[in-house]
Amino acid sequence: MDxxxxxxxxxxxxxRKDNVYEVVIGLEVHAQVTSNSKLFSSSSTKFxxxxxxxxxxxxxxxxxxxPVINEYCVKQAIKTGIGLKAKxxxxxxxxxxxxxxxxxxxxxxxxQYKYPIVGEGNVILDMxxxxxxxxxxxxxxxxxxxxxxxxxxxxxxxxxxxxxxxALMEIVSKPDLRSPDxxxxxxxxxxxxxxxxGTCDGNMQEGSLRADVNVSVRLKGxxxxxxxxxxxxxxxxxxMQMAIIYEANRQVDLIEEGEEIDQETRLFDTKKxxxxxxxxxxxxxxxxxxxxxxxxxxEITDKFIDQIKSEIPELPDDKKKRFIDDFKVSxxxxxxxxxxxxxxxxxxxxxxKMGKNRDMKLAVNWITGELFAVLxxxxxxxxxxxxxxxxxxxLINLIKNGTISGKIAKTIFELMLDGDIDPQIIVEExxxxxxxxxKALEALIDKIINDNREKAIEYKQGKEKLFGFFVGQAMKAxxxxxxxxxxxxxxxxxx
Amino acid sequence: xxxxxxxxxxxxxKNIKEKKISSNEVAKSFVDRSEKSKKxxxxxxxxxxxxxxxxxxxxxxxxFDLKLPGIPIAVKDLFCTNEVRTTAGSNILNNFVPSYESxxxxxxxxxxxxxxxxxxxxxxxxxxxxxxxxxxxVQNPIAKDLVPGGSSGGSSSALAAxxxxxxxxxxxxxxxxxxxxxxxTVGLKPTYGSCSRYGxxxxxxxxxxAGPMSKDVKDSSILLEVISSFDKKDSTSIDFKRNNxxxxxTRNIKGIKIGIPKEYRVDGMPExxxxxxxxxxxxxxxxxxxxxxxxxxxxxxxxxxxxxxxPAEASSNLARYDGVKxxxxxxxxxxxxxxxxxRSEGFGEEVKRRIMIGTYVLSSxxxxxxxxxxxxxxxxxxxxxxQAYNKVDAILTPSTPSSAFKIGEKSNDPxxxxxxxxxxVPVNLAGLPGISIPAGTDKNxxxxxxxxxxKPFDEQTVxxxxxxxxxxINYKNNITDWWx
Numbered sequence: 001m002d003x004x005x006x007x008x009x010x011x012x013x014x015x016r017k018d019n020v021y022e023v024v025i026g027l028e029v030h031a032q033v034t035s036n037s038k039l040f041s042s043s044s045t046k047f048x049x050x051x052x053x054x055x056x057x058x059x060x061x062x063x064x065x066x067p068v069i070n071e072y073c074v075k076q077a078i079k080t081g082i083g084l085k086a087k088x089x090x091x092x093x094x095x096x097x098x099x100x101x102x103x104x105x106x107x108x109x110x111x112q113y114k115y116p117i118v119g120e121g122n123v124i125l126d127m128x129x130x131x132x133x134x135x136x137x138x139x140x141x142x143x144x145x146x147x148x149x150x151x152x153x154x155x156x157x158x159x160x161x162x163x164x165x166x167a168l169m170e171i172v173s174k175p176d177l178r179s180p181d182x183x184x185x186x187x188x189x190x191x192x193x194x195x196x197x198g199t200c201d202g203n204m205q206e207g208s209l210r211a212d213v214n215v216s217v218r219l220k221g222x223x224x225x226x227x228x229x230x231x232x233x234x235x236x237x238x239x240m241q242m243a244i245i246y247e248a249n250r251q252v253d254l255i256e257e258g259e260e261i262d263q264e265t266r267l268f269d270t271k272k273x274x275x276x277x278x279x280x281x282x283x284x285x286x287x288x289x290x291x292x293x294x295x296x297x298x299e300i301t302d303k304f305i306d307q308i309k310s311e312i313p314e315l316p317d318d319k320k321k322r323f324i325d326d327f328k329v330s331x332x333x334x335x336x337x338x339x340x341x342x343x344x345x346x347x348x349x350x351x352x353k354m355g356k357n358r359d360m361k362l363a364v365n366w367i368t369g370e371l372f373a374v375l376x377x378x379x380x381x382x383x384x385x386x387x388x389x390x391x392x393x394x395l396i397n398l399i400k401n402g403t404i405s406g407k408i409a410k411t412i413f414e415l416m417l418d419g420d421i422d423p424q425i426i427v428e429e430x431x432x433x434x435x436x437x438x439k440a441l442e443a444l445i446d447k448i449i450n451d452n453r454e455k456a457i458e459y460k461q462g463k464e465k466l467f468g469f470f471v472g473q474a475m476k477a478x479x480x481x482x483x484x485x486x487x488x489x490x491x492x493x494x495x
Numbered sequence: 496x497x498x499x500x501x502x503x504x505x506x507x508x509k510n511i512k513e514k515k516i517s518s519n520e521v522a523k524s525f526v527d528r529s530e531k532s533k534k535x536x537x538x539x540x541x542x543x544x545x546x547x548x549x550x551x552x553x554x555x556x557x558x559f560d561l562k563l564p565g566i567p568i569a570v571k572d573l574f575c576t577n578e579v580r581t582t583a584g585s586n587i588l589n590n591f592v593p594s595y596e597s598x599x600x601x602x603x604x605x606x607x608x609x610x611x612x613x614x615x616x617x618x619x620x621x622x623x624x625x626x627x628x629x630x631x632x633v634q635n636p637i638a639k640d641l642v643p644g645g646s647s648g649g650s651s652s653a654l655a656a657x658x659x660x661x662x663x664x665x666x667x668x669x670x671x672x673x674x675x676x677x678x679x680t681v682g683l684k685p686t687y688g689s690c691s692r693y694g695x696x697x698x699x700x701x702x703x704x705a706g707p708m709s710k711d712v713k714d715s716s717i718l719l720e721v722i723s724s725f726d727k728k729d730s731t732s733i734d735f736k737r738n739n740x741x742x743x744x745t746r747n748i749k750g751i752k753i754g755i756p757k758e759y760r761v762d763g764m765p766e767x768x769x770x771x772x773x774x775x776x777x778x779x780x781x782x783x784x785x786x787x788x789x790x791x792x793x794x795x796x797x798x799x800x801x802x803x804x805x806p807a808e809a810s811s812n813l814a815r816y817d818g819v820k821x822x823x824x825x826x827x828x829x830x831x832x833x834x835x836x837x838r839s840e841g842f843g844e845e846v847k848r849r850i851m852i853g854t855y856v857l858s859s860x861x862x863x864x865x866x867x868x869x870x871x872x873x874x875x876x877x878x879x880x881x882q883a884y885n886k887v888d889a890i891l892t893p894s895t896p897s898s899a900f901k902i903g904e905k906s907n908d909p910x911x912x913x914x915x916x917x918x919x920v921p922v923n924l925a926g927l928p929g930i931s932i933p934a935g936t937d938k939n940x941x942x943x944x945x946x947x948x949x950k951p952f953d954e955q956t957v958x959x960x961x962x963x964x965x966x967x968i969n970y971k972n973n974i975t976d977w978w979x
Contacts (some may be wrong), residue, residue: 046930057594057595060820061815061820062575062593062595062696062820062821063583063588063591063593063696063697063815064574064575064576064593064597064693064694064696064697065693065694066693066728066729067693067728067729067730068727068728068730069730092822096811098811098814098857100814100817100831100834101830102817102830105814105815105819105820106814106815107811107814107815107817108811126941159819267555286858286859288775288810288811288854288858288859288862289857289864290807290811290857291864292729293699293700293701293731293808294697294700294730295730295731296730296731368829495837
């Protein structure tokens with residue numbers, strides 16, 4: 001594959017002969033609203049329940065049943081809209097999107113078509129080249145469908161309506177994304193914002209976040225948009241990236257062969273790593289959208305919006321700025337620390353517990369280094385961290401005030417994992433306190449020099465490498481507890 | 496003493512409260528007469544045994560504070576009734592037994608009413624003669640082989656034949672008022688949003704409204720008081736202050752301004768309708784009302800508008816009858832085949848016609864020309880009424896352009912059938928209250944009705960005008976029990 005490996009993560013270029021193409025991507029993200037009950041009924045939305053145990057008469061579309069809007073879901077959508085710096089529309093309308101499918105009980109999905117609840121906004125991506133703004137076209141509320149299960153019964157399709165009627169936010173981006181890396185950053189940023197707001201848990205394994213990916217290609221430098229294909233319902237960032245790469249190259253190949261690209265809906269086959277045509281534009285459904293006569297237009301007062309605004313927590317962009325300003329961490333470090341709300345919370349707690357004589361550099365390094373490594377190994381979230389922020393702060397303070405060395409700290413850290421043990425206790429019980437008494441260390445070093453006279457002479461004659469040998473001996477003799485800085489100083493003086 | 500079944504609701508309540516008759520006696524009388532009246536084909540599902548049992552329960556532990564103390568009531572089979580089959584007159588719901596109760600019927604049971612049975616109607620309330628029902632034609636007790644009107648044809652027939660003391664229907668384009676007019680009874684369509692649509696099988700959501708059908712105006716006012724309620728389960732239900740319609744009912748309508756819309760004088764309208772209308776105007780004057788000529792300029796667009804909006808909503812509302820979850824399921828090779836067979840066998844011709852019309856007018860490329868335009872015209876029709884109501888308190892028109900016709904006479908001519916609704920449809924489009932009261936007969940002695948249309952939420956004025964005109968008109972049905 002002739003892909004120009006650009007160092008720039010913000011572009012993905014494909015080269016064929018003399019032509020260089022860029023890829024243009026827009027996403028329609030379906031985010032499940034965090035809410036105990038569904039968009040138009042009081043059924044539970046809890047994940048993982050037995051099939052068809054969370055289905056009301058409304059969800060199963062029994063005769064004469066009527067939808068009643070869940071105010072909480074509306075609030076959640078508005079909150080998300082505010083998080084996307086978007087315009088909140090005072091009036092929006094629920095429409096019916098009509099089509100037949102076994103897991104769509106009403107024969108239509110209640111969605112918002114012409115008048116969505118949230119209008120234009122934007123999201124800032126932190127790419128290695130700097131920040132990039134991605135436009136948001138709209139956000140609207142809609143019902144999820146049920147689930148058709150084809151692989152349980154050999155001759156029948158089974159239907160589970162637990163998801164039927166669950167509230168989704170469809171967040172439509174502008175075609176502003178240019179690379180798989182940007183898609184990665186965009187999804188992560190959206191998820192981060194929604195998790196900060198508590199409006200979507202962003203759990204892709206449970207299907208809380210899915211996306212339809214619109215892909216087109218064009219010659220680099222062109223400002224016209226190419227014909228796009230929509231890849232439906234991709235449920236992980238990795239698959240989105242794979243689908244984009246496959247699809248962009250497929251389109252470029254077609255163009256290079258002088259063929260036209262059909263505007264169509266495609267599916268991504270995760271096993272074969274390819275996209276396949278699902279239906280062409282000609283076969284596109286006519287959804288016969290019209291305003292749902294069972295629901296009145298949704299009218300939202302400015303007062304209601306202001307009330308929600310007043311409840312918005314500090315969001316990642318603002319938090320990042322504050323971390324840089326107040327804690328003097330780098331932009332890169334701040335981006336990592338704020339990307340997940342629980343990481344940011346953990347970090348802030350560590351900072352608070354470190355007290356006055358805090359060391360930000362140590363805090364950042366220990367969280368993003370040792371702690372992240374443990375979380376990765378155990379495949380757990382920071383919220384389930386085996387070491388509390390309080391005890392990590394204590395450990396950092398022990399390093400900072402010279403009680404232990406960085407090396408010993410790593411040993412203590414390992415011991416702390418077993419039940420979030422207070423590092424102070426470990427230091428005392430195991431006698432791991434650093435030796436910082438200069439007289440004791442001088443005696444220790446005198447003995448080492450005496451025992452290794454020849455080497456000391458070689459050092460004096462210019463074999464400077466041997467300095468490390470003496471440090472090693474001193475550490476060994478002190479079982480690693482000697483203060484390395486002091487050892488260095490004393491050795492330099494004595495040798 | 497007169498036969499129990501010939502008594503109206505008010506009289507029955509009075510007799511029961513005064514302990515002159517028991518609930519069980521009342522129930523027995525209506526059940527007996529219903530048993531002898533099978534030829535009318537008004538019941539889709541009988542609930543006689545249970546009704547008799549419940550009436551005994553009532554007598555054993557009576558509560559005379561209720562508004563419908565131990566009164567047996569048969570209802571249109573469009574209202575979902577808990578544990579009692581509800582078909583909407585369709586094969587597709589032939590076997591459907593709801594596990595829930597519509598708000599309107601629940602209100603009736605809460606006030607002591609007892610379900611007598613489920614009454615025949617046009618399939619999914621689509622029709623004006625009850626001929627589209629899967630369960631067959633309903634006979635009008637006025638004369639043999641005469642339609643009872645529709646879609647609440649089982650309701651109007653049962654009421655006129657004294658098989659139920661009162662009943663409820665639903666009215667999307669005239670389905671309460673037209674059958675009332677055809678059977679010499681009273682039918683009221685309340686303001687849209689007055690009665691909850693929860694649990695009523697939907698036809699056209701923005702037009703459907705339940706309402707009382709009765710032998711006289713007072714009875715309708717009693718039942719309206721029971722069934723009209725704000726309901727959070729229906730987002731289009733309106734929380735307005737409801738009157739005590741029956742206790743506030745008065746014949747004093749002196750000085751009330753009644754409008755006569757010139758556009759309702761349609762081409763080809765039979766002379767007897769014109770005459771009836773003129774007579775009605777005289778009656779209204781006699782009652783002390785002031786008559787004012789008004790104009791509702793967009794009237795002629797109401798019927799085409801209605802036949803776009805109603806089928807559009809219906810085509811979507813009926814999509815849920817797909818054989819997957821409940822009701823009829825025909826076997827098919829695959830999902831689409833199953834859908835096609837189920838819906839082909841489950842729906843009748845008229846329902847299919849309207850689903851197709853509705854699907855067409857909502858299709859991309861046609862939406863703007865049909866559905867969107869129809870919605871705009873609907874606004875103009877509403878505005879016509881708004882402007883008229885700056886000058887008048889109510890409007891008087893004929894209920895229908897003709898009297899009841901023979902079974903089969905119009906069933907092959909949908910357009911002529913649709914014309915039946917010409918005077919009633921604008922009221923639904925504007926969401927207004929309207930009542931039909933019997934006002935005379937045609938040359939065959941078939942009943943004819945007059946319609947009084949009110950301001951939104953002003954059912955009281957509509958009822959008061961009807962109540963006072965009713966006294967002057969003094970109409971009596973002449974029913975010979977020819978079917979027994």
